[in-house]
Amino acid sequence: MTYKNDYLMDTYDFLDLTLVKGEGCYLYDSNGNKYLDFTSGIGVSSLGYGDKKLCKDLNAQISKLIHSSNIFKNETLLEVSKLLVEISEMSKVFFSNSGAESNEGAIKLARKYSFLNYGYGRNKVLSLKQSFHGRTMLTLRATGQEKFHKYFFPFPEGFDYVERNNIEDFKNKVDDSVCAILLESIQGEGGVNPLTEEFVTFISNYCEEKDILMIFDEVQTGIGRTGKLFGFQYFNVRPDIITLAKGLGAGLPIGAVLCNEKLSNVFQKGDHGSTFGGNILSLTGAKVVLERMKEDDFLPSVVEKGEVLYEALKNFYSELVIGVRGRGLMIGVEVKMPAKIVQQKALEKGLLVLTAGENVIRLLPPLVISKEEILKGVNILKKSIIEIGG
Numbered sequence: 001m002t003y004k005n006d007y008l009m010d011t012y013d014f015l016d017l018t019l020v021k022g023e024g025c026y027l028y029d030s031n032g033n034k035y036l037d038f039t040s041g042i043g044v045s046s047l048g049y050g051d052k053k054l055c056k057d058l059n060a061q062i063s064k065l066i067h068s069s070n071i072f073k074n075e076t077l078l079e080v081s082k083l084l085v086e087i088s089e090m091s092k093v094f095f096s097n098s099g100a101e102s103n104e105g106a107i108k109l110a111r112k113y114s115f116l117n118y119g120y121g122r123n124k125v126l127s128l129k130q131s132f133h134g135r136t137m138l139t140l141r142a143t144g145q146e147k148f149h150k151y152f153f154p155f156p157e158g159f160d161y162v163e164r165n166n167i168e169d170f171k172n173k174v175d176d177s178v179c180a181i182l183l184e185s186i187q188g189e190g191g192v193n194p195l196t197e198e199f200v201t202f203i204s205n206y207c208e209e210k211d212i213l214m215i216f217d218e219v220q221t222g223i224g225r226t227g228k229l230f231g232f233q234y235f236n237v238r239p240d241i242i243t244l245a246k247g248l249g250a251g252l253p254i255g256a257v258l259c260n261e262k263l264s265n266v267f268q269k270g271d272h273g274s275t276f277g278g279n280i281l282s283l284t285g286a287k288v289v290l291e292r293m294k295e296d297d298f299l300p301s302v303v304e305k306g307e308v309l310y311e312a313l314k315n316f317y318s319e320l321v322i323g324v325r326g327r328g329l330m331i332g333v334e335v336k337m338p339a340k341i342v343q344q345k346a347l348e349k350g351l352l353v354l355t356a357g358e359n360v361i362r363l364l365p366p367l368v369i370s371k372e373e374i375l376k377g378v379n380i381l382k383k384s385i386i387e388i389g390g
């Protein structure tokens, strides 16, 4: 079937699949076919589909009030702010609608802090090569991949890119003009590439000494995806700013910028804002997610299931697979064949997976997936790889 598209801008490379319903960790297409989901809507639907509490609370909120705007007080906003600030051990939060917006807000916050404390000329943001931080002009610029720096000139200034896990390169790039460094603890879109402890610790110590702000982009790795609330918690560091989106709303569009005490009064009235940011419906979703994260066994179960996923894949057929990496339920399988072809083959066999670059299959199943479902999915994935490569 060709997907007839006369009206939509041609920005997405759609798979030939129309999803109409979800249940648990399964999705159904318009022909009634059932698929095991290892995508979570690109790391979004972490509670799977049809979570009872989520549906109940959202339905109740829809009938009461969907949106009221930020000119009025909003109890849900205060409640979720408290919940998120406490669970993250940060100081304050600003709510946006997406990952790019969260990073945009974080960079504004860092630059204002630096200006207030050091004046003009200290506004450069370092990020990493192969990173991904969003699609706005500022976050495209922050993204350390050349392919995103075409066509849309002029881009905002004040960025430079450090090679992942290369301390020498960091030392070469950092100077008195740098106000912040932006890091993903595991690069998601860039190929599921984890940072090393040595690299992160060095940067953290350096930044602390020079009052350079450390921003962790936890848009993909955050909210339980890696088995801890945030991916950076695998290192012994404390960021100044954390950005969130994706899994925070379990499908509702929401993003957040969290800051520590040092930055808590930098944004003043009028410095930042958003019509939809902090809207009641998305916050209702976030509240359900955050309460779930606080349950004693939730995050440990993600760690356990992550191990099941990793173990099931790690020694798989080295002639076809280069390596398996990641943490928790964020795993990349680098294959010796085009990842897109594997994705298509798996789809035909009833498993939905993501890709990250040319050769990496990215697995981001809902965090509520069972071990049996993980093994079932891995089986399909292995068969798909073997059929293509073997």
Ligand SMILES: Cc1ncc(COP(=O)(O)O)c(C=O)c1O
Pocket (backbone or CB within 6 Å): 097, 098, 099, 100, 101, 103, 132, 133, 134, 135, 184, 188, 189, 217, 218, 219, 220, 221, 245, 246
């Ligand atoms: C680490 C990271 N940051 C930012 C973004 C951008 O998020 P959004 O698409 O919600 O703007 C993404 C999206 O994939 C991401 O993975």
